[in-house]
Amino acid sequence: MLSQELVTENYNKGFINKIETFGSVDGPGVRFVIFFQGCNMRCKYCHNPETWAKSCGETTIWSAKKLFDMAWKYHNYWGTNLDKGGITASGGEPLIQIDFLIELFSIAKSYGVHTAIDTSGQPFSRDKAYLEKFDKLMSLTDLFIVDIKAFDTNLHKKLTGVGNENILDMIKYLSDNGKHMWIRRVLVPNLTDGEEDLKVTSSFIKSLKTVDKVEILPYHTLGVFKWKKLNIPYSLEGYNSPTEEEIIRAENLLEIKN
Ligand code: SF4
Numbered sequence: 590m591l592s593q594e595l596v597t598e599n600y601n602k603g604f605i606n607k608i609e610t611f612g613s614v615d616g617p618g619v620r621f622v623i624f625f626q627g628c629n630m631r632c633k634y635c636h637n638p639e640t641w642a643k644s645c646g647e648t649t650i651w652s653a654k655k656l657f658d659m660a661w662k663y664h665n666y667w668g669t670n671l672d673k674g675g676i677t678a679s680g681g682e683p684l685i686q687i688d689f690l691i692e693l694f695s696i697a698k699s700y701g702v703h704t705a706i707d708t709s710g711q712p713f714s715r716d717k718a719y720l721e722k723f724d725k726l727m728s729l730t731d732l733f734i735v736d737i738k739a740f741d742t743n744l745h746k747k748l749t750g751v752g753n754e755n756i757l758d759m760i761k762y763l764s765d766n767g768k769h770m771w772i773r774r775v776l777v778p779n780l781t782d783g784e785e786d787l788k789v790t791s792s793f794i795k796s797l798k799t800v801d802k803v804e805i806l807p808y809h810t811l812g813v814f815k816w817k818k819l820n821i822p823y824s825l826e827g828y829n830s831p832t833e834e835e836i837i838r839a840e841n842l843l844e845i846k847n
Contacts, residue, residue: 600652603689616705618674621660625680631750636812640681653692675703684712694729705732713759734771740790764797777808787842
């Protein structure tokens with residue numbers, strides 16, 4: 590059963606899984622983080638599998654204005670010039686709900702709020718109709734936080750269920766259009782830490798013009814209980830979190846100098 594914060598027929602409806610009012614890792618400063626419902630990828634290490642379906646028991650439906658008004662209550666924590674903290678759309682995959690996102694960020698920008706999107710990039714395409722919307726969204730977004738989960742598309746497919754050609758294309762497109770990015774890599778020893786894959790990822794990142802930060806996210810198992818609760822088999826049993834040395838090795842291969 591979905592609870593409806595506001596249902597107005599002419600509004601885009603946002604399907605939201607949860608909200609974090611004081612996020613500190615999904616963009617600069619203090620963030621109001623909105624976890625969008627729905628994702629087409631199936632990352633083996635996903636710690637939010639409850640966001641995969643278009644809706645679940647925890648989903649709430651919002652209008653963009655109502656959701657912004659909720660976020661705005663916290664704006665005093667975002668910094669005096671509204672340039673430190675702000676709003677981050679995460680998920681799940683926010684780009685699946687691009688119409689709602691455009692409406693939400695249009696309101697946010699009219700208030701001068703810093704906006705960020707944490708995206709897997711999976712919905713991106715150069716399809717004319719999609720690209721028009723994406724261009725509009727880009728103009729309303731200050732920062733894109735994107736993963737390169739693996740550079741090799743076969744490895745990416747094994748890891749997430751989909752290839753990554755359009756994801757790398759989106760990253761290139763963001764760079765070509767001057768959009769600032771943070772790039773992340775979830776490090777799973779013996780799965781996403783191959784020397785060659787990290788080196789080609791590094792070369793790709795070096796070819797981009799607008800990357801402000803590159804980060805390693807160490808694999809962890811804190812979300813495994815959710816897979817069990819949802820009765821989804823977890824295939825990374827036996828894989829460990831990386832050690833400090835393994836993280837440093839990967840940072841060196843990625844040539845991280847943040
Ligand atoms: S893209 Fe994100 S939400 Fe989707 S399966 Fe992967 S980790 Fe989970």
